[in-house]
Amino acid sequence: MKKKLGQHWVALVGNPNCGKTAIFNLLTGLSQKVSNYPGVTVEKKIGKAHFADGDQFDLLDLPGTYSLTPESMDERIVTEQVLNWIHGDNPPSVIVSVVDATNLSRNLYLSTQLTDLGIPIVIALNMMDLVKNDLKIDTKKLVQKLGVEAIIPMSAIKRWGQDELLNAIQSSVKTKNIVNGEFPVFLKxxxxxxxxxxxxxxxxxxxxxxxxxxxxxxxxxxxxxxxxxxxxxxxxxxxxxxxxxxxxxxxxxxxxxxxxxxxxxxxxxxxxxxxxxxxxxxxxAKLLVGTNLSEESFSEKVDKVLTHSWSGPFIFIIILYFIFQSIFTWVSAPMEWINSGVGWMGIQVLNIMPPGMLRDLIVEGIIAGVGAILVFLPQILMLMFFMTVLEDSGYMARVAFMMDRFMSKIGLHGRSVLPLMSGYACAIPGIMSTRTIDSWKERLITILVLPLMSCSARLPVYTLMIGAFIPATTVFGFLKLQGLILVVMYFLGTATAFILAKIFSMFIKAKGKSSFVMELPPYRTPLWRSVYRNVYNRGKIFVVNAGKIIMSISIILWFLASFPSEGEASIGKNSIQHSYAGKIGHAIEPIIKPLGFDWKLGIGLITSFAAREVLVSTMATIYNVESDGDGIVELKDAMQNDIDPETGQPIYTPLVALSLMVFFVFAAQCMATFAIVRNETNSWKWPLFMIVYMNSLAYGASLLVYQGGKILGFG
Amino acid sequence: MTLYDLKDGKIATIQSFSGEMELQSRLVEMGIMPGIQIRRIKTAPMNGPIEIKVRDYHVSLRQEDAHYILISE
The missing domain is CATH 1.10.287 (Helix Hairpins)
Incomplete structure (x- = not known):
């Protein structure tokens, strides 16, 4: 899915943390396309922007890089792109080189490399709002010395200089004036x-x-x-x-x-x-460098607390606690609204449409299935919001700085912290963000253990099982048992990820030595427009992509669960047993019986290979088809009340719920994750390895929990 | 002496990189090169990486890499 660029297009290139994305957002507004994971290795951001006279052009935002030599994955992407422009066809009409004005020399280094390309360069001198007044930048002289088309002082955050930048780009496009001077650096x-x-x-x-x-x-x-x-x-x-x-x-x-x-x-x-x-x-040009080395900056003062030897880690833990607390408490209201909204929609359709197969499909298949998933959109958005704020404010780099010692001991990298933490939301953006880890070995290990971090797709499964089967009692006088079980699930995944990282690091060979040269950008108030944009894009990707998969699976499942129907009369309890889905579930029951799972969960396990959260919608579909009544069955109640017809005992016990949750902690189930791992590691070897090791672990752990629990007399 | 030996808060000038240090291409691309002054800011918690200020920005390096950077105070 390669997005084609128009005839006239402009590339945005710059260092990490130079405000490139803010400029991209400023120029393109709402009209941007982020290509997403399946089949795409590069997160390509393309948007449409307009000149003052209304002419339109495409803008491509490239990953941040310090130079045109490829070391990290992001740099490799930029270098490859640049060589493609030079040697191939359809180069950009203009390159906008974004420069952080508070950090001139290091940022301009990349600009000077770009001037060698023979493509007109416009320098966007960003963050002028942070430059001290006594620093006067004589842009005319610099334009000439550096051999660029124009230098435009601006501030994407304050919206200064937007028109000037657009005009400079337009006049460069029009003049097609290719600067082709001598190589500026003297060589003996x-x-x-x-x-x-x-x-x-x-x-x-x-x-x-x-x-x-x-x-x-x-x-x-x-x-x-x-x-x-x-x-x-x-x-x-x-x-x-x-x-x-x-x-x-x-x-x-x-x-x-x-x-x-x-x-x-x-x-x-x-x-x-x-x-x-x-x-x-x-x-x-009187722009001396490094003159204020001993001057203590604002960020340095803040860091006296935030990266202090003991208050630093302490504050980090508080922030983590706050984030998780808010994910589980603040969003419960919107989740309720979505739930009741879905129920209301089902009833509306039931009232409007005449009874029949189509109505059943829409109510029992589509609305029940998709609704069960939409419910946890608030959580994804909330986590994405926190991640983006922490990253954009500059705090994430401090987390990597503080955690590197621990991370390198277990074979990971300070920069693994952010991807691993994003893994709590979703493994896919987490795996994509491992590109910032320079060393291949540490990057690979981070990717391999990342799906063990309990992603938000597991949350509906945990929530359902805990809500239905774990009693709302208090232990040790103050801890709520339900919350405790949830924390244990998260801990189990995280601790296993760390242990396995250490083990993998002993077996996987290094490709080049590991390095840790990481910029600690100044603290900044995040630009809320950018935060909103990022959260919106991630949310959209989730709803559209996950939605597509889930909708189709819900429909297929509804068919499998509803057919073959045994004539008009036999509606009711036993019909699903004899359906195709029931047959599949029964077929795998012997394998999963030792884990405490029945054939219904068997169907759920199979469908959850598409995406974990599908287990919930699958169970919802199964019980709705089974009840075949009016309205939507509350899944929690249905599972609690499900009785084994042979023994008269409940099918699902707290022990089964625990076993299922442990299975979900470890199992590799998400097809989108396999696809992204295939892309990022460039071979099927690693996703296959991931499927084998995670699922063996899941089966073993679940078996241990269920059989162990039975021996100890629970369930 | 090397950057490893420099005390937190002290300013020094980079003299050279020792040996076949793989990191040196990256450091010089970021403007961390012989003749440039740096200030060591701090050491991360749990005796982790070190933070230095160079040119107009802050950057962190691992202690084992700091051994390769020769400096004079």
């Missing part, structure tokens, strides 16, 4: 000679100018991973000489050896020379 003759063979090879095989070839040859000797990018380009259909890859590796090796003989550190050559040039440009 010796260096030029050593790099020449690499340049010649690039120029012979790819359409690009001399300046870009120089820059790219410097980057080839910086990192081996730059060589790998060319392999990727060739895989994607770029035509080169048959011996190109071999020549490239050979010539690169030769150049590296030559530099080593001269005692030149080739890995830092480009960056050192470029920064020296850039720093001299900036100091000519």
């Amino acid at each position: 003759d010796d260096y030029v000679n050593i790099l020449q063979p690499l340049k010649d090879l690039l120029l012979a095989n790819f359409a690009c100018n001399d300046r870009f070839a120089t820059a790219q040859s410097l980057r080839l000797i910086t990192r081996n991973s730059t060589v790998d990018i060319y392999e990727l380009l060739i895989e994607n259909g770029f035509h080169v000489d048959g011996s190109f890859m071999n020549d490239l590796k050979e010539i690169r090796q030769k150049a590296v050896e030559n530099f080593e003989e001269m005692g030149v550190k080739h890995r830092i050559l480009e960056a050192t020379l470029r920064y020296k040039w850039l720093d001299s440009v900036l100091s000519d």
